[in-house]
Amino acid sequence: MAVANAAVKIPMEAPVSEKRVRNRAATEQAILDAAKRLLAEEGFQNFGINAVARGAGCDKQLIYRYYGGLDGLVEAIGTDLGSWVKDRIPDDTGGMFLLTYGDLMERLALLFLDALRADPLMRRIVAWEVSENSEQVRRLSEARSKALAGWIERMRGSLTPPKGIDAQVVNAIIFAAIQHVVLSATVSDQCAGLALKTARDWEKAATALKRIVRGVYG
Amino acid sequence: MAVANAAVKIPMEAPVSEKRVRNRAATEQAILDAAKRLLAEEGFQNFGINAVARGAGCDKQLIYRYYGGLDGLVEAIGTDLGSWVKDRIPDDTGGMFLLTYGDLMERLALLFLDALRADPLMRRIVAWEVSENSEQVRRLSEARSKALAGWIERMRGSLTPPKGIDAQVVNAIIFAAIQHVVLSATVSDQCAGLALKTARDWEKAATALKRIVRGVYG
């Protein structure tokens, strides 16, 4: 087999899919991407070592080696989440002048609504958060809420809530409402009997949301 | 072995657990109860034929025979749900005079909040609803929302929402908020960074909720 070397040097490369390159960094990234994609598209139900490995096109052993298992991988997703959020939720006021706390909260609520609607991964994580209480989920949840809190703080600027209102609690409830509405709509195109399918439906929801925010903050 | 018959007639009954009686109705009920209990306590994650059969102390084959499988069993739970709700959410106004639509919605919101906090099965179903879109879940969800809508309609009486407000949409958002807050608190004792552990925490949440409702409906 003296010709073996030559044959290896010019093999019929990539008979069907391009040959896997030996590159740890790229493989790690491929695994991370596959995990995020899987979580976003399939949800946490069928999320596991085997599925991720299949999605990344590599052996699951590498997930154990590079991330120490599913937990480590999920943690890596969490770490990734901060930048993820930054890319997806605008950080300016869209040219608006936010004169009052009510202006601010209305804008934040609508921005958050749109951002969540547009981001499947975030939606899955939120759904996961209210369905399971594992270490995995806790880490993800923490990363998410931290990113969210940071965003709100940045947007808030120097505006302060009106006296006599426990804004932290009110805001938590409003954001909870947004999350549940979006989750419910994603799964079943409706929420509590309210259709949430067409753009028109969502406009009505946004209007009602504005009304609620304005009702509290004026 | 002539004594065999005598031995059978007076056997050491129930050596450890009482002997299973041959009673189809009772077994069906045991299966249904086990399913509800399992769903309430463990959630939908590990909910399956084997787990239910184990919980009911019978063979899974009986679940196929009596309910036609998990789907039929879940449907039976859904059917059960109407009466379940009636037992758990009060149907009167608690001696209050509800003069305005705002009065009504405030009371409904608080009642719903408490009822959901007190009912693990309902919470699991709600969590399931926002996590998966299967036929099973759709059936359960439908039964739940029907029961809920019926309750609201009964409580509403002749009160009508103020003009110029799309009450259906606003109410859907408010109920969504309640559901998400309760789910989140159940899993992690907090929601969007807001602690929801002590009675004091919940009082604050209830106050904020009232403020939101009153903000919209006056």
Place this chain on the structure above:
DNA sequence: CTTGCTACTCACCGCTCGGTGACAGATTGG
């Protein structure tokens, strides 16, 4: 007692899961 019917159990199937140990090919350093 025999014969059916019903309630119920058991053993087994194929499959996927998470997890591990052994191994092959490429790369690098001596």
Place this chain on the structure above:
DNA sequence: CCAATCTGTCACCGAGCGGTGAGTAGCAAG
């Protein structure tokens, strides 16, 4: 050149899953 190391693959394990076909125990009528 060999040897060590790194990257990636493969075969296999035990366990649990949903699902099924065959068989057993109790009861009632003849």
